[in-house]
Each structure stands twice: as structure tokens, then as C-alpha cells.
Amino acid sequence: MTHHAKPRPFTLEELTAYLVDVFPQIWSRGDYSIDDVGPMSATVRLAYHPDHLRPGGTISGPAMFTLSDLALYVAILHELGRVKLAVTTSLTINFLRKPEPRDLIGRAKLIKLGKRLAVGEVALFSEGSDEMAAHATGTYSIPAKGDEGA
Amino acid sequence: MTHHAKPRPFTLEELTAYLVDVFPQIWSRGDYSIDDVGPMSATVRLAYHPDHLRPGGTISGPAMFTLSDLALYVAILHELGRVKLAVTTSLTINFLRKPEPRDLIGRAKLIKLGKRLAVGEVALFSEGSDEMAAHATGTYSIPAKGDEGA
Amino acid sequence: MTHHAKPRPFTLEELTAYLVDVFPQIWSRGDYSIDDVGPMSATVRLAYHPDHLRPGGTISGPAMFTLSDLALYVAILHELGRVKLAVTTSLTINFLRKPEPRDLIGRAKLIKLGKRLAVGEVALFSEGSDEMAAHATGTYSIPAKGDEGA
Amino acid sequence: MTHHAKPRPFTLEELTAYLVDVFPQIWSRGDYSIDDVGPMSATVRLAYHPDHLRPGGTISGPAMFTLSDLALYVAILHELGRVKLAVTTSLTINFLRKPEPRDLIGRAKLIKLGKRLAVGEVALFSEGSDEMAAHATGTYSIPAKGDEGA
Numbered sequence: 069m070t071h072h073a074k075p076r077p078f079t080l081e082e083l084t085a086y087l088v089d090v091f092p093q094i095w096s097r098g099d100y101s102i103d104d105v106g107p108m109s110a111t112v113r114l115a116y117h118p119d120h121l122r123p124g125g126t127i128s129g130p131a132m133f134t135l136s137d138l139a140l141y142v143a144i145l146h147e148l149g150r151v152k153l154a155v156t157t158s159l160t161i162n163f164l165r166k167p168e169p170r171d172l173i174g175r176a177k178l179i180k181l182g183k184r185l186a187v188g189e190v191a192l193f194s195e196g197s198d199e200m201a202a203h204a205t206g207t208y209s210i211p212a213k214g215d216e217g218a
Numbered sequence: 219m220t221h222h223a224k225p226r227p228f229t230l231e232e233l234t235a236y237l238v239d240v241f242p243q244i245w246s247r248g249d250y251s252i253d254d255v256g257p258m259s260a261t262v263r264l265a266y267h268p269d270h271l272r273p274g275g276t277i278s279g280p281a282m283f284t285l286s287d288l289a290l291y292v293a294i295l296h297e298l299g300r301v302k303l304a305v306t307t308s309l310t311i312n313f314l315r316k317p318e319p320r321d322l323i324g325r326a327k328l329i330k331l332g333k334r335l336a337v338g339e340v341a342l343f344s345e346g347s348d349e350m351a352a353h354a355t356g357t358y359s360i361p362a363k364g365d366e367g368a
Numbered sequence: 369m370t371h372h373a374k375p376r377p378f379t380l381e382e383l384t385a386y387l388v389d390v391f392p393q394i395w396s397r398g399d400y401s402i403d404d405v406g407p408m409s410a411t412v413r414l415a416y417h418p419d420h421l422r423p424g425g426t427i428s429g430p431a432m433f434t435l436s437d438l439a440l441y442v443a444i445l446h447e448l449g450r451v452k453l454a455v456t457t458s459l460t461i462n463f464l465r466k467p468e469p470r471d472l473i474g475r476a477k478l479i480k481l482g483k484r485l486a487v488g489e490v491a492l493f494s495e496g497s498d499e500m501a502a503h504a505t506g507t508y509s510i511p512a513k514g515d516e517g518a
Numbered sequence: 519m520t521h522h523a524k525p526r527p528f529t530l531e532e533l534t535a536y537l538v539d540v541f542p543q544i545w546s547r548g549d550y551s552i553d554d555v556g557p558m559s560a561t562v563r564l565a566y567h568p569d570h571l572r573p574g575g576t577i578s579g580p581a582m583f584t585l586s587d588l589a590l591y592v593a594i595l596h597e598l599g600r601v602k603l604a605v606t607t608s609l610t611i612n613f614l615r616k617p618e619p620r621d622l623i624g625r626a627k628l629i630k631l632g633k634r635l636a637v638g639e640v641a642l643f644s645e646g647s648d649e650m651a652a653h654a655t656g657t658y659s660i661p662a663k664g665d666e667g668a
Contacts, residue, residue: 093278128243129287129306134280156279157485158507160310160460160610162637162655164630179641179650180614184484185457185509187612189639189653191629200629203639205612205655207458207507209485307635308657310460310610312487312505314480329491329500330464334634335607335659337462339489339503341479350479353489355462355505357608357657359635393578428543429606430584437579456579460610 078146080105086150087142100138108178108188110143113195116171127167136161136190136204139176144186144208147178153211154186161204168194172201184210228296230255236300237292250288258328258338260293263345266321277317286311286340286354289326294336294358297328303361304336311354318344322351334360378446380405386450387442400438408478410443413495416471427467436461436490436504439476444486444508447478453511454486461504468494472501484510528596530555536600537592550588558628558638560593563645566621577617586611586640586654589626594636594658597628603661604636611654618644622651634660 078086084102087095094100103111114127114135137156144154173193180187185207192202228236234252237245244250253261264277264285287306294304323343330337335357342352378386384402387395394400403411414427414435437456444454473493480487485507492502528536534552537545544550553561564577564585587606594604623643630637635657642652 129309130280130284133283133309137279156313158310158312158458159279159283160308160655162308162629162657163306164637179612179653187614187653203629203637203655205610205653207612308608310505312479312507314487329462329503337464337503353479353487353505355460355503357462429587429609430580433583433609434580456613458610458612459579459583460608462608463606 078105078149083142083146086145094134094138100135102142103173105142105146108143108147108181110139110146110176112139112142112174112176114172114174116169127169127172129161129163132163132167132172132192132202133159133161133204135172135174135192136176136202137206139174139190140178140186140188140204140206140208143176143178143188144181144210147181148210155209155211157185157207157209159204159206161202163202165199165201167192167201168197171195182210184212186210228255228299233292233296236295244284244288250285252292253323255292255296258293258297258331260289260296260326262289262292262324262326264322264324266319277319277322279311279313282313282317282322282342282352283309283311283354285322285324285342286326286352287356289324289340290328290336290338290354290356290358293326293328293338294331294360297331298360305359305361307335307357307359309354309356311352313352315349315351317342317351318347321345332360336360378405378449383442383446386445394434394438400435402442403473405442405446408443408447408481410439410446410476412439412442412474412476414472414474416469427469427472429461429463432463432467432472432492432502433459433461433504435472435474435492436476436502437506439474439490440478440486440488440504440506440508443476443478443488444481444510447481448510455509455511457485457507457509459504459506461502463502465499465501467492467501468497471495482510484512486510528555528599533592533596536595544584544588550585552592553623555592555596558593558597558631560589560596560626562589562592562624562626564622564624566619577619577622579611579613582613582617582622582642582652583609583611583654585622585624585642586626586652587656589624589640590628590636590638590654590656590658593626593628593638594631594660597631598660605659605661607635607657607659609654609656611652613652615649615651617642617651618647621645632660634662636660 101113103113174190176190178188187207190204191200251263253263324340326340328338337357340354401413403413474490476490478488487507490504491500553563624640626640628638637657640654641650
């Protein structure tokens with residue numbers, strides 16, 4: 069694959085600053101943060117906070133959906149640069165085990181990065197656990213060149 | 219199907235009060251409300267609010283995921299009564315069109331209500347629009363009798 | 369929606385003849401046949417045959433997958449004409465009840481028909497039953513104009 | 519995880535013989551064969567054969583669906599023994615690249631093996647390729663003890 073030969077368009081700090089700028093509702097609160105990015109991959113963290121809880125003390129399904137979507141979005145952004153209009157076209161999530169009342173880590177891996185479509189999967193783990201809490205697969209529409217953000 | 223012969227366990231007001239009691243984080247804010255319930259079905263509304271917006275002025279994917287999950291959950295609750303431990307096991311959502319900056323309506327329909335597993339689909343529409351904004355399918359694990367909430 | 373104003377590109381007979389010509393492995397055996405097509409919709413039938421059975425006498429999952437995919441494909445083809453390179457990009461199927469040892473009917477409905485992407489859902493029923501045996505959602509990539517079949 | 523401490527219920531030969539016995543329609547033709555099984559995993563092969571082809575020379579979507587389902591089924595069977603009524607409850611497949619006209623390999627990995635529900639994912643590769651052709655996630659209902667095959 070030749071995607072990885074090119075220079076990365078972003079450092080981790082630039083990536084975070086860009087996301088805070090473009091999606092302030094999500095990224096300026098500090099709940100979500102980027103742990104790491106790599107070729108075709110990204111790791112995003114959801115800080116533990118009682119507001120994400122359902123009865124029984126686990127992190128909510130919507131919070132897990134959001135973490136999955138963000139981790140895939142960051143992996144795509146890191147590969148493609150400022151594609152601010154990239155759009156989630158579908159997401160399938162399987163909830164496997166109740167997450168612990170700890171930070172939740174989403175490890176995203178892109179399995180296809182085409183001209184029009186990106187597909188990736190995400191494994192969610194409670195920090196320090198090696199049992200997957202949830203697994204998601206997402207598809208993203210890549211805007212054509214002319215539509216990219218400035 | 220014989221599900222519908224039995225008396226409904228809840229009025230709309232009781233259902234809402236129960237949800238506010240059990241999931242206060244979601245239901246006490248007033249963003250989500252139940253428009254209607256019926257046999258194997260429920261309609262839930264997400265009030266328009268700028269916080270759900272992405273750049274470009276549309277309601278966020280996570281907000282649409284949440285609306286889908288809640289609409290299915292309400293439809294199951296209405297059929298089964300206080301099954302407070304019913305758990306989402308999977309959800310697949312297809313994002314079809316940008317929702318308008320208006321209330322978003324989720325119309326859930328159960329397509330299976332077994333002893334252990336419920337399956338349903340949800341169509342999301344911006345209020346006043348007849349073009350589907352998103353479509354979701356969800357599966358739910360039904361707890362055994364002994365585990366039901368009081 | 370303006371899709372429906374234009375003349376249909378195919379009669380039912382032309383559609384079937386085209387499919388037999390382009391996908392002889394599937395359509396020339398006579399297992400699958402088109403019951404009906406309409407605006408943004410198609411109904412495809414899988415004739416009952418013991419080869420589709422699993423132990424216990426039900427039609428196999430792969431046969432139900434195939435029926436779902438074909439019904440959506442026919443609905444797209446009927447709308448767009450000879451787009452012979454339209455490609456399934458994803459399919460999610462929920463198996464709800466054991467189908468009966470009878471013909472299985474797939475009713476497909478397109479919920480989005482964009483320039484690049486079509487999305488639809490399919491409900492599968494055993495002939496004469498009103499309980500859904502399976503439900504599927506599929507996404508299809510639409511080739512650009514220049515790539516269309518002759 | 520304690521699943522792996524127990525002795526495996528099957529050798530590879532016993533597993534294949536059992537499948538040929540129980541699902542002769544699929545396993546006696548020789549198209550599908552088990553390459554390997556391991557803890558929570560299985561690798562199943564679809565032999566290249568022109569009948570699986572679509573126009574353009576690629577293996578059909580239904581054949582890829584079947585391979586995904588079989589690989590997950592074998593992984594579950596290998597863990598649980600003769601659970602002949604284990605039932606696919608859902609499968610989501612993303613088609614990523616046209617497979618080559620060569621054998622197609624499905625590598626299944628279980629990500630949850632509960633008492634009632636198993637969940638796994640499968641990566642499909644053309645033999646000799648390191649680019650994923652398709653990715654699937656499947657869920658399976660595990661029958662209660664009393665319903666297990668003899």
C-alpha cells in the first residue's frame with residue numbers, strides 16, 4: 069500500500085487543534101482525546117465521567133457509538149488531511165460486555181481507504197482490560213477534491 | 219401475533235415518568251420525548267437544539283444513534299413492562315441525508331419480540347419531511363424473568 | 369421525489385432477460401424470479417427447493433442473503449437502467465424466524481438513491497406468512513456515467 | 519479468559535467429518551474446507567471455482583457471505599462442541615475490494631463467547647494477498663444445554 073509513504077499531514081497536536089476548531093461541541097470539552105495515530109489507525113480515549121453512565125454504572129451505548137465514530141474519523145483525517153466534510157455513511161456496533169467505570173479506549177484501524185469510500189473497524193476496551201467491550205465497523209464517504217475544506 | 223391482546227403495561231405518562239426515573243441523564247433534560255406508542259411501535263422526538271449540530275448545521279450522528287436506540291427501547295418497554303435491564307446488543311445505522319435544523323422524529327417498529335431477543339427498525343425523519351434522514355436496525359437482549367426490575 | 373416521473377427503463381420481461389444474460393449463474397436456474405417491480409421497490413421470489421435447507425428444514429442463511437441482495441439489486445436496476453457494474457458495498461441481515469419450507473419472498477424498498485450510493489431495505493417472508501423471517505439493509509455503489517454498461 | 523484451558527472437543531478431522539454429516543449440502547461438495555482452528559478462531563477456505571464468479575471475474579457476494587458465516591460457525595463449534603443448533607442471528611458484511619480469481623480465505627475470530635450469544639469477526643483475503651477483500655461481523659444464538667445435539 070502506498071498510502072503510508074507520503075508525509076503525514078498532521079502532528080498529534082495539530083490534529084487535536086483542528087478538531088477543537090471544527091467540532092468544538094465534541095472536542096473542546098476534553099472528554100475525548102487522541103492517544104495515538106499511526107498508519108491507517110488511531111486510538112481515541114473517552115475519559116471516565118459519571119454522566120456517561122447508565123443504571124448499573126456502565127458507559128452508555130451512545131458514548132460508545134461516539135467514541136467509535138471519532139476514532140475512525142481521526143484515522144481518516146490523519147491519512148487524508150483536512151477533509152472536513154468526510155461523512156459517516158453507516159456504523160454497525162456490537163456491544164459485547166459492560167465497560168468498567170474507567171476510561172474507555174477506542175482502537176480504530178482502516179481496512180479500506182479508497183477515493184470515495186473509507187471503511188474501518190474499532191475495538192473498544194476499558195483501560196487495563198484485554199476483553200473487548202464493543203466492536204464497531206464504520207463506512208465514510210470521502211468528498212471529491214473540489215469539495216475539501218480549505 | 220398474541221402480543222397485542224394483553225393490556226398495555228403503561229400509559230404514555232407512566233412510561234415517560236419511568237424513563238425519567240431510571241435514566242435521568244437522558245430523559246430529564248427534555249431533549250427526547252415520546253410522541254406516541256402503539257403495538258410493537260413507538261415514536262420518539264429529539265427537539266432541535268444547536269448543541270446537536272455538526273459544522274454545516276445538521277444534527278450529529280451520535281444524536282441520531284441515541285434517538286434510534288431510545289425509540290426501540292421505548293417500543294420494547296411498552297410491550298414488556300418494566301424490563302429495566304433490557305440491553306442493546308447491536309445497532310446498525312445508515313445515514314441517508316443531512317437532517318434539517320428541525321426536530322428529528324424516530325419511528326420504531328419491532329420486527330421480532332422473542333423471549334430472549336427483540337429486533338426492531340427505526341426510520342428517522344426531520345419534522346415535516348417525508349425523506350428518511352437515517353435508518354437503523356437494533357437488537358436487544360431480554361433479561362430472564364428473575365432479573366426483571368421491581 | 370422526482371425519480372418516479374421518468375419512464376421506467378425496463379419492463380419486467382426485459383429486466384429478467386437482462387439479468388439472465390448478465391448473471392446467468394444465478395438467474396438462469398429459475399430458483400430466483402421477479403414477482404414485481406415498482407417505484408423504488410422490487411419483489412423477488414426464491415422457489416422452495418430442498419437444496420436450500422439446513423438441518424431442521426429451513427432455508428439457509430446464504431440463500432436468504434442472496435435473495436436480499438438480488439431484490440435490492442433489481443430495485444436499483446429498475447430505477448437506473450443497465451447499470452451492470454453496480455456493486456454491493458455492504459449488507460446487514462437479521463435472521464428473525466425460521467422460514468417455512470415454502471417459497472421465500474423478498475420485498476425490497478430503496479430508501480436512498482443518490483448519484484453515488486443507493487441504500488435499501490428488504491423484508492423476507494415465507495409465502496402466505498405475515499411474520500418477517502429476516503430483514504436486511506444493503507448499500508450499493510453506483511458507477512459514474514462513463515462506466516455504465518452498454 | 520478460561521475458555522482455552524479446557525481440552526478442545528474436536529480434532530480438525532472430526533470437525534470436518536461432523537460438518538459433512540450435519541450440513542452435507544455445503545460441506546460434502548469440497549468447495550469449503552477448514553484450514554485451521556485455534557482458540558476462539560478458525561480459518562476456512564473457499565476453493566476457486568468459476569461458478570462463484572460474477573461478471574468481471576470476481577467471487578460472488580453470496581459466496582463471501584457463506585464463507586464468513588461458515589468460518590464463524592466453525593470457530594464456535596470448535597469451542598463448544600456439537601452445538602448443532604447454533605443459529606446465525608445477524609451478519610454484517612462490508613465488501614472492500616474485488617477478490618482475485620483464486621482461493622478465498624476467511625479468518626474468523628470470536629470476540630465474545632457468552633452462554634447465550636457468540637459474536638465474531640471475519641477477515642476475507644484472496645490467497646497470497648494481504649489486502650482484505652471483505653470484512654464481516656456475525657452474531658450467533660447458543661442453544662441452552664438441554665437443546666444441544668447428542
